[in-house]
Amino acid sequence: MLTKTVAMSRRGLLKATAAGLSASAVSSLAAFEPERRLRFRHTHTNEELDVVYWKSGDYVPRSLEQIEYLLRDFRTNETHSIDPELLDTLHLLYVKTLSQSHFEIISAYRSPATNEMLRSRSKGVAKRSMHMFGKAIDVRLTYVEVSKIRNAGFYH
Numbered sequence: 001m002l003t004k005t006v007a008m009s010r011r012g013l014l015k016a017t018a019a020g021l022s023a024s025a026v027s028s029l030a031a032f033e034p035e036r037r038l039r040f041r042h043t044h045t046n047e048e049l050d051v052v053y054w055k056s057g058d059y060v061p062r063s064l065e066q067i068e069y070l071l072r073d074f075r076t077n078e079t080h081s082i083d084p085e086l087l088d089t090l091h092l093l094y095v096k097t098l099s100q101s102h103f104e105i106i107s108a109y110r111s112p113a114t115n116e117m118l119r120s121r122s123k124g125v126a127k128r129s130m131h132m133f134g135k136a137i138d139v140r141l142t143y144v145e146v147s148k149i150r151n152a153g154f155y156h
Helices: 010-018 023-028 061-070 084-097 112-121 146-152
Strands: 035-042 048-055 103-107 138-141
Touching: 035 061, 035 084, 048 061, 048 084, 084 138, 084 146
Parallel strands: 035 103
Antiparallel strands: 035 048, 103 138
């Protein structure tokens, strides 16, 4: 059964990291990869970005700035640096699922004010959410079967 999208939450990313599917796993691919590319579409702003964020063994500063802007708090337009290991984890998901799709961004960076507003509305929002530190993202990966995510160790 093919599902159109699969949600990957912060918890899923943390479980993946705990399972050893972290940036260290991506770095082992470095010898075979001339570049790392990510494709995004923001569900709230409809902005899209297709960017090579790592090339020739290093992160591309201009690309990281573009990603930072796209993943900004869309409610306040505040930006924050995004942890490159988070990007590497998303890239590893591409590699392990053989995906050519884009990530649909549901939630990325949250300013402290936005996080507090969301906390007042939901018990599921952490007081010190990793979203506030550029270390969490809620995404869907378009056209990837749930079983592929599960088999890659990203969905439990």
